[in-house]
Amino acid sequence: MATEVPLKIRIDVxxxxxxxxxxxQVSIVALEQTLGHEIVPNVQWHxxxxxxxxxxxxxxxxxxFISRIVITWYERLLWRLDNNNFPxxxxxxxxxxxxxxxxxxxxxxxxxxxxxRTFWDTRTSSFYLGIPNFEPLPHSKIVVVFDHDFEKxxxxxxxxxxxxxxxxxxxxxxxAAFHSVTSEPRRGVTTHAVNNISSxxxxxxxxxxxxxxxxxxxxxxxxxxxxxxxxxxxxPLIIRCSHEASLELISSYLNRWGKLNTGDxxxxxVLKVELIESEFCNGLQDTLSIEPHINxxxxxxxxxxxxVLAFIEGVLGYKLVHTNGHNWVYRSDxxxxxxxxx
Numbered sequence: 536m537a538t539e540v541p542l543k544i545r546i547d548v549x550x551x552x553x554x555x556x557x558x559x560q561v562s563i564v565a566l567e568q569t570l571g572h573e574i575v576p577n578v579q580w581h582x583x584x585x586x587x588x589x590x591x592x593x594x595x596x597x598x599x600f601i602s603r604i605v606i607t608w609y610e611r612l613l614w615r616l617d618n619n620n621f622p623x624x625x626x627x628x629x630x631x632x633x634x635x636x637x638x639x640x641x642x643x644x645x646x647x648x649x650x651x652r653t654f655w656d657t658r659t660s661s662f663y664l665g666i667p668n669f670e671p672l673p674h675s676k677i678v679v680v681f682d683h684d685f686e687k688x689x690x691x692x693x694x695x696x697x698x699x700x701x702x703x704x705x706x707x708x709x710x711a712a713f714h715s716v717t718s719e720p721r722r723g724v725t726t727h728a729v730n731n732i733s734s735x736x737x738x739x740x741x742x743x744x745x746x747x748x749x750x751x752x753x754x755x756x757x758x759x760x761x762x763x764x765x766x767x768x769x770x771p772l773i774i775r776c777s778h779e780a781s782l783e784l785i786s787s788y789l790n791r792w793g794k795l796n797t798g799d800x801x802x803x804x805v806l807k808v809e810l811i812e813s814e815f816c817n818g819l820q821d822t823l824s825i826e827p828h829i830n831x832x833x834x835x836x837x838x839x840x841x842x843v844l845a846f847i848e849g850v851l852g853y854k855l856v857h858t859n860g861h862n863w864v865y866r867s868d869x870x871x872x873x874x875x876x877x
Contacts, residue, residue, distance in 0.1 A: 539581040547598035562609040573636040586643035599748035611681040653684045753819045764865040771826030772838040782823045803828045
């Protein structure tokens, strides 16, 4: 491990995984106190890192990510044991755990699995937890899939896999109660949208990520939807966006095809298209300014926004949320990846 896993990960394993004060160890102890048996997580870090490292450009988020999934595993098993609705299931589980402490073997999941999966391995008399090489799920959806797997945990005839694809699809889809709100085209803020949501919809419980789990802003907002984009007309025309690559593409396109100002001795385009670094953090450009290089209109010139608006909707795929004719607010729930050069 010392020669194959980066130093940052080894430090995080020490502090966030093995430390008696870590959230993981606290959850292990809490389960043992209720269950009467210790379940010890067993992970080969060099194997897990080798399989998943491409999804973690910021090494400091890797161990917190794995830890969050494993903590949820312990919490959901504890919840099931504390729930009086599963007495027979609990008795059968206790029968499997007789004979000393058990292991929770944590390994990479083989493709094409797209969510964490757990089951009881009869060959090794251990729990198994597979971590997929897939876009991370939020805590609420991890809870759903673990509850499903624990329900099927003690079924030994292969039926535990029934409904796997359906569950995975549901876990990645937005709640059904919101479909009626988003299915209609939106030209402005839907002030009555809240009334369309079913009154029976129950609030979900979501675990906040730890600060160590969050990568730098330029990486975090590139990998997490939704993306928010706003357009403010005037001179200059200002576009703000949480997704830097969207602004870069707009800027590159407008500069490439910009109209040359033949009256400019410097041979510049009519419009100056400039990316501006965010005031929130270094290394992230969150604003695009468009204005004439030479302004002869004494501030009264208005830049036509229609090409920009069409590009945002037609090329980038953002959806209009609100407009008053002078300002536009867009949103995209799709992860936008930049093309790689061959």
